[in-house]
Structures are given as structure tokens and as C-alpha cells.
Amino acid sequence: MVKIWFRRTKMGYIGLMTKTNKLNHNFQKSRSEILDKREQKVRELLKHAYYNSEFYHEYYSSYGIRDGDIREIPINKIPSIDKKIFVENFNRIVTDKRVNLQHIERFLMKEKSRDKKYLDEYAIVHSSGSTGKPTCFIYDRNSWETILAAGFRACKGEVGLKEAISKSLRGLRVLYVAATEGRFGGAMAANSGIKGFGFRPLLLNINLSLELWIDKINRFNPDVIIGYPSAIKILCDLISDNKIKINVFRVITGGEPTTREQRRYFQSVLHTDIFNIYGASESIIMGLERDTYQGFYIFDDINYLEVEEEHTFITPLYNYSQPLIRYKLTDKLMSAERLENEALPFSKIKEIMGRNEEIMWFINDKGEKDFLHPLIINTLEAEGIIGYQFVQRSNRMFEIRVELRQGADFNTTQNQLRKQMDNILKEKKLLYLNYRIKQVNTVSAKPTCLQAAP
Numbered sequence: 001m002v003k004i005w006f007r008r009t010k011m012g013y014i015g016l017m018t019k020t021n022k023l024n025h026n027f028q029k030s031r032s033e034i035l036d037k038r039e040q041k042v043r044e045l046l047k048h049a050y051y052n053s054e055f056y057h058e059y060y061s062s063y064g065i066r067d068g069d070i071r072e073i074p075i076n077k078i079p080s081i082d083k084k085i086f087v088e089n090f091n092r093i094v095t096d097k098r099v100n101l102q103h104i105e106r107f108l109m110k111e112k113s114r115d116k117k118y119l120d121e122y123a124i125v126h127s128s129g130s131t132g133k134p135t136c137f138i139y140d141r142n143s144w145e146t147i148l149a150a151g152f153r154a155c156k157g158e159v160g161l162k163e164a165i166s167k168s169l170r171g172l173r174v175l176y177v178a179a180t181e182g183r184f185g186g187a188m189a190a191n192s193g194i195k196g197f198g199f200r201p202l203l204l205n206i207n208l209s210l211e212l213w214i215d216k217i218n219r220f221n222p223d224v225i226i227g228y229p230s231a232i233k234i235l236c237d238l239i240s241d242n243k244i245k246i247n248v249f250r251v252i253t254g255g256e257p258t259t260r261e262q263r264r265y266f267q268s269v270l271h272t273d274i275f276n277i278y279g280a281s282e283s284i285i286m287g288l289e290r291d292t293y294q295g296f297y298i299f300d301d302i303n304y305l306e307v308e309e310e311h312t313f314i315t316p317l318y319n320y321s322q323p324l325i326r327y328k329l330t331d332k333l334m335s336a337e338r339l340e341n342e343a344l345p346f347s348k349i350k351e352i353m354g355r356n357e358e359i360m361w362f363i364n365d366k367g368e369k370d371f372l373h374p375l376i377i378n379t380l381e382a383e384g385i386i387g388y389q390f391v392q393r394s395n396r397m398f399e400i401r402v403e404l405r406q407g408a409d410f411n412t413t414q415n416q417l418r419k420q421m422d423n424i425l426k427e428k429k430l431l432y433l434n435y436r437i438k439q440v441n442t443v444s445a446k447p448t449c450l451q452a453a454p
Contacts, residue, residue, distance in 0.1 A: 019149035041317040049323040055092035080326035127281040150285040175222035209429040236269040283316040297346040365432035382416040384408025389443040
């Protein structure tokens with residue numbers, strides 16, 4: 001069955017492998033070659049945005065930047081954008097005039113399949129909303145293939161492409177355990193990448209009960225695991241308790257910070273190196289951390305990342321349909337000096353700060369521990385809602401605090417939230433829990449994060 005599916009998608013597979021091979025050559029380039037390539041790419045993107053994006057043309061002109069300046073102006077002198085500017089000017093930033101945010105929102109309401117592309121061309125990715133209201137980003141075919149190729153390049157490690165091709169033909173089993181519903185960047189890329197490179201996928205929704213985790217993982221017997229560190233931690237606990245028996249050769253984490261303690265624990269249980277991917281909805285594959293790297297390498301061949309004391313700015317160098325030029329991220333990064341004999345020719349950072357996903361642990365109706373993950377909760381939607389906040393009151397009770405727009409009807413919002421929450425608890429087999437929905441004047445600056453009760 002796997003071989004039949006592979007033959008059907010052979011052209012896409014060959015294209016992805018070709019792009020991976022091209023990106024892989026950059027690992028062997030010198031630092032100066034990478035910087036020259038990055039400079040060339042950012043100038044090409046600037047020129048494209050200036051002439052093809054209504055927003056950027058007007059925005060830069062308002063700062064006195066003309067077409068002749070695009071070739072020489074220092075990058076840090078170009079005015080930046082943030083999420084607010086991006087959302088307010090979505091339809092004017094894109095360079096394909098068929099793309100419209102309102103149409104995208106209708107498309108997302110109607111089309112639940114991740115494989116279905118907007119206008120049959122664009123992958124739509126939602127941010128998790130852990131730092132505010134979720135936002136969507138678009139990737140055309142070329143951009144999406146670049147992400148998948150960059151992800152495979154990072155995750156294959158020292159495995160050569162010929163060996164990788166051989167493994168894909170043998171149907172390598174890849175487990176992805178995270179929030180698999182919706183259009184989060186990690187789930188979208190994992191789903192497309194695992195299938196696109198010819199591997200056998202199991203996308204395990206982190207919201208399933210631990211009983212189902214055990215059954216599905218043991219049956220699947222994965223060779224590779226990809227997931228949130230919080231999910232890998234739970235998986236390792238199950239292995240340590242002899243509830244799951246697997247033998248994997250690659251473990252890939254992402255979506256949350258991975259601590260040194262977690263890394264050591266994962267390695268002690270799974271007996272393999274940990275490949276930690278740094279990415280965001282704005283650019284899904286940005287960097288890679290491994291023990292031997294002593295930090296993260298930032299992939300300068302596909303991203304222009306500027307690390308400042310208080311801010312980080314990202315410019316994906318491959319997205320011409322929705323250019324993000326000097327987009328301010330909420331992540332705070334700590335730069336690292338490059339040494340003489342670095343493994344890769346890319347920029348380095350020591351640490352990623354500004355991300356914090358907390359899991360709420362409860363006791364189910366069997367008296368066993370189970371949890372709710374914040375990225376599952378972030379899928380909640382309701383009319384008139386500005387933000388919401390979860391507060392755990394006990395191991396059997398939690399509270400949802402909601403902030404509403406002026407004039408919004410609390411009863412309508414409450415009914416919509418309760419219907420969705422009940423479905424989440426039913427799937428998780430946590431119907432035994434009690435919860436209440438409470439209207440408040442304001443929630444914290446991070447409205448969807450989980451917080452302990454005061």
C-alpha cells in the first residue's frame with residue numbers, strides 16, 4: 001500500500017528530494033558564502049515587495065525609501081512590522097490580489113482538511129495564539145516545498161540522501177504527537193512532509209486519552225518520533241512505566257522550549273540524540289539544536305534573523321506571496337558567538353525565551369492522571385470573544401475566564417464555548433471534570449495561557 005501511494009506522488013517526491021539536495025549543499029558552504037547568499041536573497045525579496053505589494057510600496061515611501069534605495073539601504077534601517085500592522089494590512093501585504101483574509105476565513109470555516117489548499121495553491125497556517133489572538137499565514141507551493149525540504153534536511157542528520165530514499169521506500173514509520181487538529185504549522189508541515197517524503201505517518205492527537213496513546217503507539221511501533229517536548233515527556237514516562245515498548249532511531253522536538261533536564265531524560269529513555277527544531281508560524285523551519293552544536297544554528301540560507309536585546313525580527317527569504325520583512329517576533333533570543341570550527345556555516349543562538357506552554361493535569365474517572373494541553377484549548381472559538389484564560393482550581397476542576405467585546409452576549413458565548421469544551425473533554429475521557437465559564441473585564445496579556453489559581 002505504501003509503495004502504491006509513493007508511485008502516485010512520485011513527481012512531488014522527486015521535487016522535494018531535489019530541493020532538499022540543493023539546500024543540503026549549503027551545509028558545506030563557507031560562512032561568507034552563506035552571508036552573500038542571504039544578502040542577495042533579501043535584496044531580491046525587498047525589490048519584489050516594493051513593486052508588487054501595495055502596503056510595502058506605500059509604507060517604505062512614507063519613510064522616504066525609494067526604489068533606488070532598496071539595493072543599498074542597511075537592513076536594520078528598513079521599518080519593521082508587527083502583528084498588529086500585519087493583521088490590519090493583510091490584504092495589502094500579499095502580492096497575489098486573489099488572496100483575501102475574509103475569503104480565507106470563510107474557506108477555513110468550510111474546509112477542515114489540512115490537505116485542502118486555499119485557491120488550490122496556498123497552505124494556510126494558524127499561529128497557536130499562545131501570545132494573543134491566532135493569526136493566519138499563507139504559503140504558496142514553492143514556499144511550502146522549501147519548508148518541507150528545510151525540515152527534512154534538518155531532521156535527517158548525518159543520513160545521506162541515498163539512504164533516506166531507501167528508508168522512505170521501505171515505509172519508515174514516523175509518529176507525530178501534538179495538536180493535530182486545525183492548521184498549526186507543526187502539524188501542517190509534519191502531515192505534508194511525512195507523506196511527501198514517502199514515510200508512513202501516525203499523527204496522534206495530544207488530546208487523546210493516555211489509554212489510546214498506549215494502544216496506538218504500541219501498534220504502530222514508530223522508527224521516528226516528532227512532537228512537543230511536553231508530549232515526548234509523557235511518552236517517556238509511559239515507556240519508563242513499561243506501558244509502551246518501542247525502539248526509535250530519531251527523536252525530533254519543537255513547538256515548546258526543551259530544557260536540559262528534558263533532553264537528558266529523553267536521551268536516557270529513548271537512547272538517541274534529540275533534534276530540536278526552532279520555528280514559528282511566520283517561518284516554520286528557522287533553526288536546529290543538537291548536543292554537538294552547543295546551541296541553535298539559524299538557517300540563514302532561508303531566513304534573515306536579526307537578534308536585538310529586546311526584539312527579534314524575522315524575514316523569511318522564500319515567501320514572495322506574503323512577504324514578511326522585518327516582522328517582530330515575541331521570542332527573545334540570546335545570540336552566541338561563532339567559534340573557529342563550527343559544524344555549520346550559520347548564525348548561532350544560545351537560548352530561546354518568551355515561550356511558555358503549561359499543561360493542566362487532572363484525575364480522570366478511573367482515578368488516573370490525565371491532562372489538557374494548551375494548544376488543544378487554543379482551538380476554542382466563540383462570537384464576541386477577545387481573549388480567554390484557563391485557571392486550574394483543583395485536580396478535578398478548572399475555570400475559563402473570558403473577556404468579551406462590548407455588546408457581545410455572554411450567554412451565546414458561553415453556550416458556544418461549553419459545546420466545544422464538552423467535546424474536548426469527551427474525547428479526552430475527562431467528562432468527570434467540573435468547570436465554569438466566568439466573564440471578566442480583562443484577561444492577562446497572554447489570554448490563552450494556563451495559569452494556576454491565586
